[in-house]
Amino acid sequence: MHAYRSHTCGALTSADVGQTVRLSGWVHRVRDHGGVLFIDLRDHYGITQVLADSDSPAFAEVEKLRSEWVVRIDGVVKARDASLVNPRLPTGEIEVYVRGLQVLGAAGELPLPVFGEPDYPEETRLAYRFLDLRREGLHGNMMLRSNVVRSMRQRMWDTGFTEFQTPIITASSPEGARDFLVPSRLHPGRFYALPQAPQQFKQLIMVAGFDRYFQIAPCFRDEDPRADRSPTDFYQLDVEMSFVTQDDVFAAMEPVMRGVFEEFGKGRTIDADWPRIPYAESLAKYGTDKPDLRCPLEMQDVSEHFRGSGFGIFARLLEQPGTEIRAIPAPTGGSRAFCDRMNAFAQKEGLPGMGYIFWRDEGGATVGAGPIAKNIGPERTEAIRQQLGLAAGDAAFFLGGAPASFEPVAAKARTEVGRELGLTDENRFAFAWIVDFPMYERDAETGAIDFSHNPFSMPQGGMEALAGDPLQVKGFQYDLACNGYEILSGAIRNHTPEIMFRAFEIAGYPAEEVEKRFGGMVKAFRFGAPPHGGCAAGIDRIVMLLADEANIRQVIMFPMTQRAEDLLLGAPSEPTAAQLRDLGLRVLPRDGA
16 A cells, blocks of 8 residues: 555545545544544545544544644545435545554644634734645635636647747846846846846747747736735736737637636626727726726716806816816615715725715606705706716716826725625626727826836837827727726737837937847847737736635735735845855945834
8 A cells, every 4th residue: 555545535435435545634623522533634635534433443543633733544434324424525425434543744733723714814824824725715726726827828829829938037127117136146236137027028039930929927026015916926828929910919818818717717607798998988987997897887977067066166176177077877876875875985085075966756756865966956966867867766976176086986986886786797707908008198296208008019100109299199008807907918019119219219218228228129120020919917816806805815825915025934034244245235224224
């Protein structure tokens, strides 16, 4: 017999009754039923119930066992009584009577329980991640992640893509986030960078003549953390294609994304058609470029109904340039209690409040109520109702100002209204391509023009477009949104040196700077570059959606904390004096330290 097991803890069935078997695993829990000890023995594959009574030669050893000890047991498979069968377990028809036991690894007092799924402080869970990963939910998430990656990889191969690996140690590149720099020992005072994405390399692969590339790529960005983003590193399905238009990229990626979500989506529906929504339209209707289309509500501009009205706050606001008033319709939300609750939600999000009107039936007439309706009068109130298509029992919420100032809260309020009123279809994955992103944006503090998205994108209209107002230039850039998250981002690339130099010049990068920072790519483009484009899909975020998790750390094997710390291995750590000497570096104390 094998040194540790003849079967796994998920393999035995009623067909094995009478066999002598050997199992190894962790003690999931111990139950004492008055002279009969039951142990749930767990390994990667499942759980098997084993038992020992006072007649068992191993009974005394079994009595000593505690949770999470690693043991090997020898025993005989027995059928459970029909009344004791556990249909939730593949092994639920049998149990193993213990005849011999060996402790392979004793465990000390546990800092967190493995049995069950109790909520526990995240710092403890991350400091003892190896224990946390033994829990059923997290273990299942890691297996889901592995299977999603396997599925993605196979789907890419099946559709004619070839997998290549690109360097991890490379040069710094402006990708919209901070680089992680790596000091060079052989070149003192100079630094490598960990790649924010394989962007330049995958474009060079196209210039080298490889037509359809993909990679499950690690990416490194020194970013501020949030629930759906890792502060240090993440993985993406990285893709690039030659001789393609934007439509070709969509046609290649939709079946891959659809297939993954169908395979692992637990039966949730997926729309047949994925709409293409221009960036500006998405902000206007949903307040965000990653709308949750499971919620059917769309915001509308109602500024004209408030211009010169008796509602002074909005009327005065509209006298300022670049301002507007938008309404969020709320079908069936026409109660003062609900409106007050949503107003409190807006205040919690940092706004002074969120005005509202709700309509009710008074003697067969639909009448607006609330402070706004009282101030603007019945005609304007009725005009708003007609524009929004609302009826008695419905409500509308209003936000105003410069759109950039209220859209983030408006987006949250829209989804909150949909969720509270039961309008959001929770059993659905709603995809949409967001297109026509602006190439440039103006820095609110400095007023300088900079790239708003991927700097290597081709402007729509080419060189001619770059001759006008930069803020009006749109790029061949696109995102795929799903249920309120951006899960894929990409672009058709700028493969013409002259257009590339001009695009970077507008963003404040002179030609010599472009040559210095992107010399390899510029050189390649001068030797025959094909039109090409691609995208990258965020694996962590996709798995988070499929696993119904709200926090990305729940689908990463060994994540960092919100403060970008590894509590298990102690990163970041202080370098030794010898390491600093080798690199020619000195650590300066922070101000006030």
